[in-house]
Amino acid sequence: MTALPASTGRKKLRAFSWTRIMAVMVKETIQMRRDRLTFAMIIGVPILQLVLFGYAINTDPKRLPTAVIVADNGPAGRAIVTGMQLSDYFEVDPQATGEAAAREKLARGDINYIVTIPVDFQRKLVRGERPQLLVEADATDPAATANALGQLDEIVGKALAVQTTGSLAFLAPGTLPVDVVVHRLYNPEGITAYNIVPGLLGTILTMTTILMTALALTREVERGTIENLMAMPARPYEIMIGKIVPYIGFGFVQVAVILLAAAVLFAVPMKGPMWLLLAVTLLFISANVTLGYTFSTIARNQMQAMQMTFFFFLPSILLSGFMFPFRGMPDWAQVLGQGLPLTHYLRVVRGVMLKGGGLPEVANNIWPLFVFWGVVAGIALLRYRRTLD
Template identity: 50%
Template sequence: MFSRQRIKGLIKKEFIQLKRDRPTLVMIVMIPVVQLLLFGYAVNTDPKYLPASVILRDDTFLTRSIVSALERSEYFRIAGAVFSDNAGDARLRSGKDMFVITFPDGFTADVVRGKAPSVLIEADASDPTSVSGALGALQGIAESVIAKELKGPLADLAAVRPPFSFTVQKKYNPEGFTRYNIVPGLIGMVLIFTGVMMTAMALTRERERGTMENLLSMPARPFEIMVGKICPFIFIGFFQSGVILFLARFLFGIPVLGSGGVLAAALLLFITCNLLLGYLISTAAKNQTQALQMSIFVLLPSLMLTGFMFPFYGMPEWAQYLGSCIPLTYFLRIVRAVMLKGAGFADVAPNFWSLTAFVAIITLITMKAYKKTLD
């Protein structure tokens, strides 16, 4: 028979130990809270306020009314006007805009003459979930403009057939395959998971095995130790990326459209960034369990706030700000642009600067946090 007293005693012991294990307690509370907040508020599979540019070749009451109807639908956030097709293309390719809306010359006149012209909407379909909601709303938007503007003598125009329509041109991923968006993102996800987890253990393992005391008694500089810990994993990161790129090519038929050099440079920066982040965790964590918990805490937002799983522009503004503080956000933009849109360095340069800044800042914090003594 089991002893009730013994079981009670055992339970009590576990409770006492748990009570004294602050980090675990914090995690127990924070994980559900953070998950709920992120999933509940930040994640939105029907994203609104997607950035769009307008090429207005016909500036009349009608075209302006259509633009404002697009804005009123809340799906489009008209960032501004561009004046050439090339400029519009560049904005799409760099990911600044998800739509470019073009009103052709003489659009209003054609409507009045009953020629039923169309508004061209070019959509960045590399992230199909993001744009599908907005595209679905176009029909309704057209109807509301017709009802509002084509009155009096123009009312007849609406009677026969739609006086104008939207022509949608999906770019980069016309079939709307979600995996086109997911697979490049997966590189980022795999890199951040393994990178952070691996190096998060780096110093805690030394500490737990008692070898840290030895290492500290030798004349090795903190920066040297850090580089030593990180370097092997840079190679591992490149190896992992290679595997994914290879599989993407031969299993899913996703090639790298852009420059391999730009992609490699982005990989190097991003891998380094992850490893530094993990190393920072390991300077702070007391043991491996704690390091693991802290890693998960860092990884969860990367999963949800960066546009990996859910559309970035689908998140409310505050969540987008949070997402902007995560390196993966920028890496995803680079890797998707380079792989799917054939973007070059100039298209994605701002994301490079952001990643570089992360590397510099995390290195500085790590050097500050690193303890040269056992105090």
């Protein structure tokens, strides 16, 4: 039998063809159009970044809540308070009038400053004795309070300019007629690591636990083992618990590594109870892995699960107060940030580690985590039931 030439039955292709390239391009375009989640990411991520960075992010926060304790209600004290309000950097909280109430609000993070006008402030000013104006600042986030503190001398100077006339004209020239004493509480040296490292605990857990869990069910679908799960004599919530508990343990391994590094490498203090931090961390990880499980019931493949995780992680890291001051954002962005679990967890971590806060001080940031967890768990169970059907 005579052997056929190797080229027999196969048409020799030209070295280059625009027709073939166009055919592949059309095929890829159709595939992208059918993958709606990927197409939405292509359009949605740039829009989300433009909106957040263009409108929501502000590194110069203003209208920061401030408690004013007035022990001397003289003209000079009133002028200083008025000047602070007119500066747009400070917003006086009318409910924090007493020292105990003000310190409680400062510990909870409801206010950023306590300004105290001491007894005999007006009389000492008239005598030229440079009375002290005490300003206590929450320095757990140095970037959030630095700009306002930097403007404080100028604000006080302008406020007292009207008062230093007539018989007090000798106080106007030269130095400031009062001594502005600033106490940076909880982080007196303004060490950035004290703010960043506790924040990394929340951001790392958010990224890894959601992503790992989101890939869990989609991996079962891609490998064809989802039928085995469906055939198991187990209820949907039992399967969900069995899926997410190992990832909760994985999250606590990360917690141990980060807390050890925070103590050994960065000397971040742990002033509050460790049990409280771990209990809230358990709640936070549980909410995240449940959200990841919810994503896995929606996504059709692992790529979509990763895309959904990134789409949630981006606003979380930008609107939670980790990278930029929370109160520097507009009101609508703060409302969105309040709906993110990372926002409340960061406040708990910094409140426990840096402020030494207990359960009463952080309780207002714990119940939102419970609400978020309940909502995503309900969605996950509902989605999984539909998958079974």
